[in-house]
Amino acid sequence: MSSTMAEPAPAAHTPSRKPYFLTCAFLLVMTLITYVVAKFDLGPLNDVVALSIAVFKATAVVLFFMHVRHSSKLTKLTVVSGFLWLAFMIFITMSDYWTRGWLDTFASGR
């Protein structure tokens, strides 16, 4: 960690405002992009594109505003596990809904 400060900062990073303004600008631009992109019909890609942009924005907030970039490994692990469990919940629930129709297909011998 390259610190140009005379004293070591307790939070292990130099207090600079710049990343916050850059993050804010990035988030505002991405909001504009997601709004403009939503006006075009991309078929099944609509939701994928909108959610991908949202994931990018959320990642920026977590890394820069929430200081996870400079956090301990324990904190990073906790953050990842939180979102991983959300993914489990959605994926396992949807794997049920997506495959329910298959039962009828099997029962009727295709």
Place this chain on the structure above:
Amino acid sequence: MVSHEAQVHGSHVALQHHFDDLEQQREASTFGMWVFLCTEILFFGGLFTTYVVYRQRFHGVFAQASRDLNVVWGGTNTAVLICSSLTMALAIWSAQINRRKLIVLFLLITMAFGLTFLGIKTIEYKEKFDHHLVPGPHFHYVCPPGEPCHPEQAQVFFSLYFAMTGLHALHMVVGVGLLSYLLLPSWQGRYTSEWHNPLECIGLYWHFVDIVWIFLFPLLYLIGAH
């Protein structure tokens, strides 16, 4: 890692007796806050999962009903929350450079953004009440002419809209309350570069609520925009 300052001021007024030093105390409370936020992710996650289930089942009608939401208000609120996250981060930055009045200023601006968000939300909710789009006995959805008409499916969309934005708005109210709780200690100069973890933790909460809205905005407002 024991910081230089924490060693010098071993008996810092904020240091709890069950911690060795401020760094350990800071690490523990940040970890604790993130564990709480994990439960919050799953708390909102239940609603998001419900949304995904019904969104794929009532795909067309969700896009149709979404057009009754005001994208300009929703987009404005997105920008308001992003700016509030910036000022929240700047409040912590102010503590890192030991400017107590600046902390108070940025906290007040953050609260003002939060209240602006809630004000816009109130206008939106009133519009929905006026247009009979609130689920219940008075729900009356007017289908766009020439399109498939399923008011009962549209009602599911608006139920999710009110449940998700309602829970989010409740978190905003709590967030503004928590920020007001930080004002006095900040003014008294209790948060410095050495110790400002209450600011950090409530900041984490504030940014988390911002993240929830980052997902709510496209899922609720933009799915019918094309």
